[in-house]
Amino acid sequence: MRGLLIEAVVAGSLADEQGIESGDRLLAVDGHRLRDLIDFHYWSDAEPLLLEVAKPDGTVWECEIEGAGAEPLGLMFQPPQPARCRNNCVFCFVHQLPKGLRRPLYVKDEDYRLSFLYGNYVTLANITRGDLVRIKRQRLSPLYVSVHATEPELRERLLGRAGIVPILEVMKELAAARIVMHTQVVLCPGLNDGSDLEKTVSDMVSLYPRVASLAIVPLGLTSHRSRLPALDPVTSEYASDFIRLWQPRSDQLAHDLGEPFLFLADEFFLKGGIPFPSLSSYGDFPQLENGVGMVPLFREEALRVVKKARQLHPGHATVVTGFSALPLIEEFLLQLSARTGLVLTPVAAENRLFGPSVTVAGLVSGRDIIASLQGRGLGDVLLVPDVMLKEGEGVFLDDLTPADLERELAVSVMVVETSPEGLYAGLKEAFRGKRR
Numbered sequence: 052m053r054g055l056l057i058e059a060v061v062a063g064s065l066a067d068e069q070g071i072e073s074g075d076r077l078l079a080v081d082g083h084r085l086r087d088l089i090d091f092h093y094w095s096d097a098e099p100l101l102l103e104v105a106k107p108d109g110t111v112w113e114c115e116i117e118g119a120g121a122e123p124l125g126l127m128f129q130p131p132q133p134a135r136c137r138n139n140c141v142f143c144f145v146h147q148l149p150k151g152l153r154r155p156l157y158v159k160d161e162d163y164r165l166s167f168l169y170g171n172y173v174t175l176a177n178i179t180r181g182d183l184v185r186i187k188r189q190r191l192s193p194l195y196v197s198v199h200a201t202e203p204e205l206r207e208r209l210l211g212r213a214g215i216v217p218i219l220e221v222m223k224e225l226a227a228a229r230i231v232m233h234t235q236v237v238l239c240p241g242l243n244d245g246s247d248l249e250k251t252v253s254d255m256v257s258l259y260p261r262v263a264s265l266a267i268v269p270l271g272l273t274s275h276r277s278r279l280p281a282l283d284p285v286t287s288e289y290a291s292d293f294i295r296l297w298q299p300r301s302d303q304l305a306h307d308l309g310e311p312f313l314f315l316a317d318e319f320f321l322k323g324g325i326p327f328p329s330l331s332s333y334g335d336f337p338q339l340e341n342g343v344g345m346v347p348l349f350r351e352e353a354l355r356v357v358k359k360a361r362q363l364h365p366g367h368a369t370v371v372t373g374f375s376a377l378p379l380i381e382e383f384l385l386q387l388s389a390r391t392g393l394v395l396t397p398v399a400a401e402n403r404l405f406g407p408s409v410t411v412a413g414l415v416s417g418r419d420i421i422a423s424l425q426g427r428g429l430g431d432v433l434l435v436p437d438v439m440l441k442e443g444e445g446v447f448l449d450d451l452t453p454a455d456l457e458r459e460l461a462v463s464v465m466v467v468e469t470s471p472e473g474l475y476a477g478l479k480e481a482f483r484g485k486r487r
């Protein structure tokens with residue numbers, strides 16, 4: 052198929068005025084053929100803008116649009132079809148999924164375009180010369196790079212694949228073209244820690260400021276690793292030793308570089324039972340989506356919410372979460388209970404789908420919640436954080452819905468935003484002016 056399929060056109064927009072409709076295809080902008088969304092954005096700043104559009108019946112016409120620089124065209128496209136990943140990373144979470152989940156969950160993507168558009172991490176192991184030329188020419192920056200190790204042989208072992216261009220060569224080329232990169236290391240105890248991690252970190256520092264940040268995150272192991280290499284988990288002891296060694300290094304680097312650079316994932320602090328560093332040591336939170344700084348940010352927001360919380364109509368609510376967030380939620384609900392007068396019960400759902408070592412709230416399934424909460428007094432309402440549901444689809448990982456929970460647990464279920472504000476907003480909705 053040529054060009055980009057137009058999914059929707061905003062009513063009254065510049066494109067709508069020209070008679071462009073959903074189902075049409077945008078073939079070219081200012082004479083430049085379009086491969087994907089990135090090309091569209093790259094060529095769309097001409098004035099006036101010349102669009103070549105095809106109708107579903109094959110009719111092609113051109114239209115000239117004035118004023119596209121001042122207001123959006125109003126075109127919405129499908130995201131690019133991602134390239135498939137050809138790695139076999141020893142720690143890949145997709146390889147450790149149980150059978151029987153939705154098919155898209157088993158799809159492995161590895162596409163630099165999605166890294167630029169949506170911040171997805173990529174190893175760049177499948178990058179071609181043509182891709183590199185395009186990244187540099189179109190200035191696709193920042194990119195998000197999974198480094199894991201800079202020593203080539205070790206990296207190939209981690210990625211489960213031979214013949215990969217050494218990552219440092221690729222990154223040096225991108226850095227020379229002033230492409231900014233945020234990077235990560237998935238830490239596998241005994242594999243890429245110790246002196247290998249020292250080398251990886253110093254190689255990344257050598258590319259600062261083009262390498263703008265480096266996050267170290269622990270590997271995730273599920274109970275479904277049959278026929279996969281044996282890996283050591285990050286235990287509480289390992290996590291606390293790791294923080295004691297690497298947090299001072301992170302502080303020193305922040306001092307030397309003048310801004311935070313090396314970030315340790317929240318999970319290390321939670322597992323190791325070690326206090327988090329100050330909020331300011333996270334800078335502008337460049338690795339938040341990677342689970343770095345979420346807990347301190349939650350705590351800060353929780354303080355604000357507790358301060359403004361008001362007495363609500365008496366009642367009892369249960370809040371479900373994962374084991375790793377339980378202490379945090381307990382701490383918040385205790386304070387919120389004192390301010391609102393509500394009885395608030397936090398409960399962690401055990402992860403039976405992936406196994407008990409998976410403790411994050413985002414991987415709890417509907418059946419896990421039912422199994423963990425059945426037979427308990429849940430009060431007037433069960434609050435479910437939206438991180439447990441697939442965005443835009445309202446279903447849990449196992450395709451159960453909040454309505455299934457209501458039926459099985461005989462309690463009304465409310466899905467709330469996964470934040471202190473979201474939890475408080477849900478409680479206000481449930482208990483403000485409630486008549487009992």
Ligand code: SF4
Nearest residue numbers: 136138139140143159
């Ligand atoms: S890059 Fe590695 S971890 Fe990511 S999808 Fe591919 S195999 Fe899995």
